[in-house]
Amino acid sequence: MHYTALLALLATLTVAVTADQQSFVIEEEFAKVSYSSAVKLTHKQVNFTVLKPVVVEFCLLPMQAITQRAIQPKLNLKLHFNSVNYGSGSGQQSVTGFPRGDDPSSYWTIHHGFGETPRRRGDSVPCNAIITLTHLNTDTRLHSHDNHASPISHKQEVSAYAGTDFGDNWQVVCPDKKSGFWLRENPIRLQHIQTKKYLSSSGDRQFGRPIQGQLEISGANSAGAGELWVATEGIYYASNETKE
Numbered sequence: 001m002h003y004t005a006l007l008a009l010l011a012t013l014t015v016a017v018t019a020d021q022q023s024f025v026i027e028e029e030f031a032k033v034s035y036s037s038a039v040k041l042t043h044k045q046v047n048f049t050v051l052k053p054v055v056v057e058f059c060l061l062p063m064q065a066i067t068q069r070a071i072q073p074k075l076n077l078k079l080h081f082n083s084v085n086y087g088s089g090s091g092q093q094s095v096t097g098f099p100r101g102d103d104p105s106s107y108w109t110i111h112h113g114f115g116e117t118p119r120r121r122g123d124s125v126p127c128n129a130i131i132t133l134t135h136l137n138t139d140t141r142l143h144s145h146d147n148h149a150s151p152i153s154h155k156q157e158v159s160a161y162a163g164t165d166f167g168d169n170w171q172v173v174c175p176d177k178k179s180g181f182w183l184r185e186n187p188i189r190l191q192h193i194q195t196k197k198y199l200s201s202s203g204d205r206q207f208g209r210p211i212q213g214q215l216e217i218s219g220a221n222s223a224g225a226g227e228l229w230v231a232t233e234g235i236y237y238a239s240n241e242t243k244e
Contacts, residue, residue, distance in 0.1 A: 029239055034236060035112065037109070041232075043077040043230075044228070081095060082105075092160060093161075101232075107136035109133070112129075113129075127179075143167050145167050169194070170192055174186075199227060201215050
């Protein structure tokens with residue numbers, strides 16, 4: 001389906017808005033995250049206060065990388081694709097945490113992992129599934145590797161990769177395993193299969209121009225609050241299990 005047609009489907013999402021807050025009414029057939037859905041992954045655990053910027057020498061080029069502790073409490077970052085390549089490490093496309101929710105470059109489509117059994121569109125994603133995340137606009141895949149460091153924290157680099165290999169595979173780790181599936185609006189972690197690192201962001205790793213205000217995404221050893229992600233806005237297919 002064409003990108004613009006997919007975005008048009010956003011109008012079909014069921015959303016109930018109250019006067020003092022926004023709440024989402026999720027019908028049963030859309031409660032589980034399903035294959036081929038295009039979603040925004042939101043990181044909701046960032047709390048920080050501004051400090052004096054510090055220029056980091058090896059960073060995204062031509063941008064300056066700066067270390068700051070975050071700008072506001074509970075910043076809801078989106079996993080975001082950038083057209084700017086890393087100036088160090090792999091030189092692949094950069095992936096950041098983006099504080100705005102209205103940018104179409106934050107949509108990622110969920111597919112079965114490289115080398116894994118293909119799944120039907122609408123099959124629910126179980127806990128521990130091995131998946132790939134493909135950027136909706138560019139067809140690049142969320143990727144990582146242990147031979148390149150991230151530009152600011154010097155943890156493991158996370159990038160958007162135009163090829164296809166085992167470095168694209170991530171496992172869905174559910175803190176709450178009762179349902180057995182990845183549920184919308186419920187936190188999960190994504191663990192890189194090859195390196196065992198977790199997709200991570202923290203409030204003290206912020207870039208300067210030309211992507212000022214965006215935060216570094218990296219691979220971390222830990223599995224704490226900084227590694228929790230939630231499937232929020234998106235174009236979701238109804239689960240096949242509810243139709244059979």
